[in-house]
Amino acid sequence: MAEPIGAAIVTIDGCVTVAVRDDLDDQAVLRLQDRLMEEVARRSAKGVIIDISGLEVVDTFAGRMLGAMAEMSRLLDARTIVVGMRPAVAMTLVDLGMTLDEVETALNADKAMALIADEPGLRSHRR
Amino acid sequence: MRDEGGLTRLLTASFDDIATRWIDEQTAEGVGRADLIPVDETRAQSRELLSALLRAMEAGGGDGPMADVAFDEVRDVLARIAEARIDRGVTPTEMAWFMHSLKPALFATIRSGDAPIEAALDEVMMAGRVVDRMAIHAMDSYVEKRETVIERQRAEMNEVSAPVVKLWDRIVTVPLIGTLDSWRAQTVMENLLEAIVAREAEVAIIDITGVGTVDTMVAQHLLKTAAAVRLMGAECVICGVSPKIAQTVVHLGVDLPNVVTRIDLESGLDYAFRKIGLKVVERDRDRERQRALRRS
Numbered sequence: 001m002a003e004p005i006g007a008a009i010v011t012i013d014g015c016v017t018v019a020v021r022d023d024l025d026d027q028a029v030l031r032l033q034d035r036l037m038e039e040v041a042r043r044s045a046k047g048v049i050i051d052i053s054g055l056e057v058v059d060t061f062a063g064r065m066l067g068a069m070a071e072m073s074r075l076l077d078a079r080t081i082v083v084g085m086r087p088a089v090a091m092t093l094v095d096l097g098m099t100l101d102e103v104e105t106a107l108n109a110d111k112a113m114a115l116i117a118d119e120p121g122l123r124s125h126r127r
Numbered sequence: 128m129r130d131e132g133g134l135t136r137l138l139t140a141s142f143d144d145i146a147t148r149w150i151d152e153q154t155a156e157g158v159g160r161a162d163l164i165p166v167d168e169t170r171a172q173s174r175e176l177l178s179a180l181l182r183a184m185e186a187g188g189g190d191g192p193m194a195d196v197a198f199d200e201v202r203d204v205l206a207r208i209a210e211a212r213i214d215r216g217v218t219p220t221e222m223a224w225f226m227h228s229l230k231p232a233l234f235a236t237i238r239s240g241d242a243p244i245e246a247a248l249d250e251v252m253m254a255g256r257v258v259d260r261m262a263i264h265a266m267d268s269y270v271e272k273r274e275t276v277i278e279r280q281r282a283e284m285n286e287v288s289a290p291v292v293k294l295w296d297r298i299v300t301v302p303l304i305g306t307l308d309s310w311r312a313q314t315v316m317e318n319l320l321e322a323i324v325a326r327e328a329e330v331a332i333i334d335i336t337g338v339g340t341v342d343t344m345v346a347q348h349l350l351k352t353a354a355a356v357r358l359m360g361a362e363c364v365i366c367g368v369s370p371k372i373a374q375t376v377v378h379l380g381v382d383l384p385n386v387v388t389r390i391d392l393e394s395g396l397d398y399a400f401r402k403i404g405l406k407v408v409e410r411d412r413d414r415e416r417q418r419a420l421r422r423s
Contacts, residue, residue: 083360087320090355105360107327 053084
C-alpha cells in the first residue's frame, strides 16, 4: 500500500464504495483498481459501488477501466454498479458509441445498495 | 449630397401641410390600418416622426446615414412606431408604404412652392433620399423585432412541447408532440436526463403518441436517448408505438434491440410499475366500510 490512490475506499454493508475524482491520472486509476479488488477479496464483499459524480468527462480509457473493474469483481463474486453519472457525460458516451453494456449503473449509491441487497452475487448480463 | 437648407425650410414652413398630406397619402394607399391603429394615434405618430426629421435636418443630418448622431431621435421614434405596429399585426408592406407615402406629400409641397426649377429638383432629390433612408431603417428595425418575436415564440414552443413530468414516485415521462428535429431531440434528451437526476427516477417513459412520423433520424435520436437513460442507471420505455410506426421502423431496417416499447402510455406505466415493484390493486370497499363503521 505504498502510494496513495487519491480516493477514499469505504466498505459499508458488504459493499466496497469509492468516489472517483477528476484529477486521477492513468497510473492512479490502475492503482485504484488494485486497491479495490484487494478490498473486495479481503472483505468478501458482495458489491462494488463506483461513484463517478465527480467526473465531468469520461473518455474511452475510463470507460474501458470501468468495464474491466466490473469483470474483475464479477470473478471475485461481487457486483459492480457505477453511480452518479452526469447527464452531460451520458450524452457524450452515447455520441461516442460507448454504451458500456457490460457495466451496471444506478442513479445513486442508495439505489445501488438496494439492488445489491436484493440480488447479490453473480450477474452475467446487465438487464 | 449637401442640404442647401431647402428641405429644412420646407419642413419648417409647411409642417402642418406636409403632415396632413402624408396622412392622406397613407389612407389613399390603403395602409392607414384604422382597424388596427386608431386614426388619432397614426396622426400623432406621423407628426412626431416629422418633428424628429425636422430637428435632424436642422442638426445638419442631410441625406447622410441614419446612424449619424443627428438622426438619433428619428431612429428612436421609428423604432417605437415599428414596435407598436408589429404588435398589432401591421404587415411589412404596410409599414414600408407608411414611410414611402411621405414622398408624394413632400413632392407636392415642393411643387406648390415658388422655388426655381433647379432648386426645386434638388429639394425633390434630397427629400427622396432622406425618406428612402428612413424607410430602409424602419424596415430593418421591423425585421429585427419580428425575428426577436419569432425566436421567443420558438423558445416558448420548445418549453411547452417537451416538458418532463413526474408521473409517479420514481417514474418520469416526457410526451413528445410534433416533429422532432436534431436540435429539439437534443433538448429533450438533456431535459429528460436532468429530470431523472432531479427526481431520482428509475423509469423514464418517452411517449411518442404525438409524433407524426418516425423516420431514420427520429429513430436514431430515440435510440440515443434510451441509451443515455440506461447509462445513467434508469430504465427507458418508449410508448405510443402505432402499427404504422412499427412498420416504418422495420422497413427502414432500424435496429431497436434493447429498447422496450409499448403501444400506449397505459401499458408503459404498467411496465414501469412492475419495474419498480408496485402493483395497482382494487380497493376492498366492504372492508373499508366495516372499518369505518367500527370506528364510529
